[in-house]
Amino acid sequence: MKIAIAQINPTIGDLLLNAQTILEAAQRAASSGARLLLTPELSLCGYPPRDLLLNPSFVEAMNITSQNLAQDLPPNLAVLLGTVEQNLKGHITGGKALFNSMALLENGQVKQIFHKRLLPTYDVFDEHRYFEPGLQANYFILDNIHIGVTICEDLWNDEDFWGKRSYAVNPITELANLGVDLIVNLSASPYTFSKQQLRETMLKHSAVRFQQPIIYTNQVGGNDDLIFDGRSFALNRQGEIMCRARGFETDLVLVEFDEALRDLQLGSVAPVYESEDEEIWQALVLGVRDYVRKCRFSKVVLGLSGGIDSAIVAAIATAALGQENVLGVLMPSPYSSDHSISDAVALAENLGIKTNILPIKELMQSFDQTLGDLFAGTEFGLAEENIQSRIRGNLLMAIANKFGYLLLSTGNKSEMAVGYCTLYGDMNGGLAVIADVPKTRVYSLCQWLNRNHEIIPQNILTKAPSAELKPGQVDQDSLPPYEILDDILQRLIHNHQSAAQIVAAGHDSVIVNRVIQMVARAEFKRRQAPPGLKITDRAFGTGWRMPIANNWVAVKNAHLTLNHKVI
Incomplete structure (x- = not known):
């Protein structure tokens, strides 16, 4: 099975333009013989949509656009589309109104919906403000291949790699226990320098630990202060890079899953950058x-x-x-x-x-x-x-x-x-x-x-x-x-x-x-400064939330210790 990675640059809120971009990628993928097309997290609306998600008409427009897109897609091509889904029980359970979701589109229909399990609330992320976490392991069957679905943060909780857990569950462990053949991850992961090396090292560890081939799809482009670097990639069960998309530009790359070997085959691998500069x-x-x-x-x-x-x-x-x-x-x-x-x-x-x-x-x-x-x-x-x-x-x-x-x-x-x-x-x-x-x-x-x-x-x-x-x-x-x-x-x-x-x-x-x-x-x-482009893991922007009026100065309070009775 040929799988295409659509590394696209969405414009936040421009649903028609983003849908057209995905359709064009789908047509190219189909002409190349792909059976499945992967798109990034929230690819239909762009990431992060922030408080646009609080507008019911925006959410409804996303639903209509995704249904229309499903009908326009080439036949015999399945597409994983990043979108949102209403939480119909939210008003009863006290949960959030939406899920951060991936929709499986095929044969003119929305076949399945998968919800993001782990919702980050640190640095620039504030997903608990909008979304309810999914509770079930996500997978689907395509041509007898069991494909596990994860969304961005779902991959970032391997306690064996980090030495700790940040969330109660590890979706990768659950998918591996279910015996899926392949895990795909649909991400909108903002850039900081040296982060790509961390991504590849982390997912190599997971691929080897769980003996699972993994395909990582990332958004590219600039949205306000955030920059998304793309550099989507795929790993075989041995943790070796089988393909890598270009950095900081749109791309469409294909990787082949060998059903007999239950593994990914070598495709095109874009080179790494020579220096941090x-x-x-x-x-x-x-x-x-x-x-x-x-x-x-x-x-x-x-x-x-x-x-x-x-x-x-x-x-x-x-x-x-x-x-x-x-x-x-x-x-x-x-x-x-x-x-x-x-x-x-x-x-x-x-x-x-x-x-x-x-x-x-x-x-x-x-x-x-x-x-x-x-x-x-x-x-x-x-x-x-x-x-x-x-x-x-x-x-x-x-x-x-x-x-x-x-x-x-x-x-x-x-x-x-x-x-x-x-x-x-x-x-x-x-x-x-x-x-x-x-x-x-x-x-x-x-x-x-x-x-x-x-x-x-x-x-x-x-x-x-x-x-x-x-x-x-x-x-x-x-x-x-x-x-x-x-x-x-x-x-x-x-x-x-x-x-x-x-x-x-x-x-x-x-x-x-x-x-x-x-x-x-x-x-x-x-x-009061203008938005500043973020390139480090601690920028003076969306993720910096210091109070202006405060009376804590580290120098003044340096004498305080945990053993001091003042604490």
């Missing part, structure tokens, strides 16, 4: 392209400061949208160095994008005059510095409004973490492209981008980072060196280490305490 670059390019396209923009604008952050964002935008769709705006102040302008111009020439220069000296003078009486007797400080950033933010928003462009924010994760950014200034924008990319990774990406020829001018890579809001200013006037800052932030944000643990790792206690306090104080800024 290459993988992250592909993710960010896809994230920008889909955010712009799905939000119905065609062109973007950004400020070009001559610094490394705006340089990498401009390069990503150009790769995603084409040089003709990117506008860079240079806004020098009296504090801007000559190389800031020349470096930005050189970058624009390397990328082939258009630029405009809008000096802000006179606007700064106008602000000084207007605020002169009120600020009299005070020293030049943060307020005046931030006015420069806000002037630039206003100019960029005016251009975006006037011409219908999307403004891209260029701040990195290190700055967002400690609040080294200006509300209504450099934080302005509709998408924060590198908000989950630490400063040290920004440098690494630029060096990778320059591996064959210079795209990012060398002076941008070698000069000291600076906001240039006062004479001679550099970032390290206010922040630790980025190598130190990023390691502290990694330990604090991703590894959840205490101040004492970070100091024990070799960091200065004064610096550690100051960084922790800066992170806490900057929460109100992050809450």
